[in-house]
Amino acid sequence: MSALLEVTHLSRRFGGVHAVSDLSFSVDEGEILGVIGPNGAGKSTLFNLINGVVPPDAGRIVFDGVDITGEPPYAVARRGIARAHQIMQPLLGLTVLENCMVGACFGRENMSLADARAAAREVAQSVGLGDRVDTLAGALTTAGKKRLEMARALSARPRLLLLDEVLAGLNPTEIAHMIETIRGIRRSGITILMIEHVMRAIMSLSDRIVVLNLGRKLAEGRPREIAENPDVIKAYLGDSKLLAAVEAAP
């Protein structure tokens, strides 16, 4: 399997803080790559760099063989990278259907309005918002908004999906449901790069994991190796969730 996304020597500073330093890794097509790390490790900045919200100071980002370093967000979206954000940004004055249509119309597929309408309806249905397609996004519950965030990203039929802490704030049942959804997304051929703090979930979902700390790559490998890695354990020292996940990892 070839690398769909290759990140090499990526760096970005904000003022005096090195948010991301000399970061290199790759994501193979069809895999689920998890990104974990303590708070402030640079995970969200990494996503911002990949989808063009923030340009890097140094380094390259190659997607499907094309150098997309420094391209603006809308160009990156056209290439087939979609993102579900940690801090949800629904288009509040538009309906669920319209939100998804935006994704479908302006993403990789570049659909016409009619096609986008149909695609959006199907995607909304599949994440459980089928009964609320005409509700204004602003009127949804928090859980509903999270599903919308996901649906909107999927409506573009991306090749790479960036999931930014989509499990945050969900109860165990919702988490289990979301895990199944994510597995389903991968089965349909979409590559997934996900940031997550819910250790149990990311350990069981990911094919491989990259651990960031203070903007640098601390470790990379299969979940089992990561869980037993002394540097990783040290970085999370005191984090009971990781230790519990280590014990519970398959």
Next chain:
Amino acid sequence: MNETVSQAVAKAAAARPQHALGEELLRQLRRPFPWLVVAFTLLCGFVPYLTDDVGLRESLLLAAVYVTLASNLNLMIGFAGYVNFGNIVFFGLGGYIGVYLATSWHVNLVAASLAAGVLVGFLAYLFGLGILRLRGAFFALATIGVNEAVRAFVTNFEPWGGATGIYLSMDAYAPLGGPMAGLWICYFLLVAVMGLSLLLAYAIKTSKFGLGLLAIGQNEDAAAVLGVPTPLYKAIIYSVSGFFPAVAGSLYFFKSGIIEPTSAFDLTASIESIVMLMLGGAQTITGPVIGAFLYEELRGYLLVSQTFSHLQLVLAGALLLLIVLFVPGGFMGWLHTRLPWLRRWLE
């Protein structure tokens, strides 16, 4: 879930063959609203003519100008979410270009007005590339600056009469068949421009471009991440929003017989179009129509009333404040929430 998401999307795409632009347009033409707009426009045009009511014609002419301004302003404010405080610059500049072409170069009125529209649209595109990088209030202030800068330029531009402006002599109306006929022709053209503006707004709102604009208006950064090419769309809509006001300006000032900098670039008129838009309901197509008519009624009453005549600005401001605080959707917004079925008929 008994089928994966992507399978669902693929199924949906396969079920509907790719629709050409033409099919989508036909679909829109089957809806009642565009025909209502056409009917309304024809009504405005013919009623004063058939009744030979000059007073009605004059007040409808003013209304048509207001509707044109408010409706095209809606493209920026209601759709893209960018407040264009200096929108009157399109009207004034279009007026100057059109009148100048018609008088000094003896171009026929329609061609001159269209040329004015195209030129202003082009200039707007150029200016837009610069100032549309600014957000929020900065953009709003920049548009005022553009208006003031253009006014300062025109005031010093001798070929356009400088501070005194351009006066039209009676023979300027000769190609139209004399002043009386000229007034009627200008009226019909202005009503047509109003109708076209409304149809344009409707066409945009129901198009993919319009969806992208609405997304920008809701959250520009989120729209960019979703793939909407924000800088291009903003520049296009700013340019487009100047076309019909420029054409209207050319027709209006030609009909008035005089154009000079102070009234051509009057910031108060700019503000009033914003009030009209908010009053009637931004983002809707009928909103500007309702708002323009309501405001014109109100203004007419105020100008006559002794107590209120110099409080015009105060009342407009108070009205705007009340709308923003309590009824931000304006009249049409309120109507749509009360009577949802109305959306099909009055967009």
Next chain:
Amino acid sequence: MIGILASVIDGVLVGAVYGLAAMGLTLIWGVMNVINLSHGAIIVLGMFVVYFLTSATGASAYLGVPLVLALGFAAGVVIYWVSVNRVIGQPILMSLLATFALNMVIIGLGTAAWTTSPYNVPVSLPGITVRGYTFTGTHIMAAIIAVVIAAALYLFLRYTRPGKAIRAVAGNRDAAELNGIPTRQVLSMAFGLGVALACVSGALIATLFPFTVLSGGSYQLKSFVVTVLGGLGNPAGALMGGIALGVVEGLATPFTPVSWTPIIEFGLFVITLIAFPRGIFAFSRA
């Protein structure tokens, strides 16, 4: 050469007052992300208050400064609750229109009450003459008062409880709320403070130049220029930006006609925005 230097020094003095005016604007903007388009109108109100004060009582204009501060604060709090509170958190378009509407109301009432004739607040204060160039006493006094008030604002925000509450709300409103700070009250206080600063700067400007009810527009533009020079929400930057603007004016006035000043300032505004979006004097905040 010395003539230009004198012009520049005078620019620094007047610039301090511009900085004070801008402080009101940038405070409100930084704390609650509201761009007060009635800023100019409020400056004008400050001018008229000091005018009526001096013409009615014959007292020195400078005695009116504390009164204007107090009245401005009270007015600001009222304006906040009446027209601003409801648009907090809504799309920026709403607060732009709300404050703009307020501007129309104030200017409209002002024009009706006071017409557009010029007014003047006569102040006789001895100046300082150096090498044949006189720096007018009013300019010096206004600059001193501006700096004093700016310093007081700095101390207030830094060391007092309400000041710290304002900074907390400006930094992260939700966190402040969770910490038990009554955010709406704090916002109204910040707004009142911003209006007070605008009013008092108007009072000082009234001692420097003649004014009309329509003068607000040009001072509002200057405040915007200063705000973008100094960086949003940065009162110290506003003072420096104000002085910078004063210096630019001082350099420009010997050479260019007065009617060009707004165009120069507007150009500076747009260029700064495009080239230095965080402000020239913005201290980097991580």
